[in-house]
Amino acid sequence: MKTMTCQQLGGPCDLAHRGETHDDVINAQDQHLKAMEKAGDAAHQPARDEMKKRWRRPRKALGWYNDMKQTFAALPEN
Numbered sequence: 001m002k003t004m005t006c007q008q009l010g011g012p013c014d015l016a017h018r019g020e021t022h023d024d025v026i027n028a029q030d031q032h033l034k035a036m037e038k039a040g041d042a043a044h045q046p047a048r049d050e051m052k053k054r055w056r057r058p059r060k061a062l063g064w065y066n067d068m069k070q071t072f073a074a075l076p077e078n
């Protein structure tokens, strides 16, 4: 298991997501951003908008996705 924070995934807080793969933490961040949007948290709105854009334009988002993949791969197991 590895840990990536909301901040490392482009968000504003230091909530930690744990997962076996980069997809796990990206999905956890997506859920977190959705929940924060629902809660009316303005600080997370820009990150939520970015995430929405990524799902709409997956080809353009590939750079970000690969960055996250690399960051995750470089993290120590915990």
Ligand SMILES: [Zn+2]
Pocket (backbone or CB within 6 Å): 006, 007, 011, 012, 013, 014, 015, 032, 044
């Ligand atoms: Zn957050």
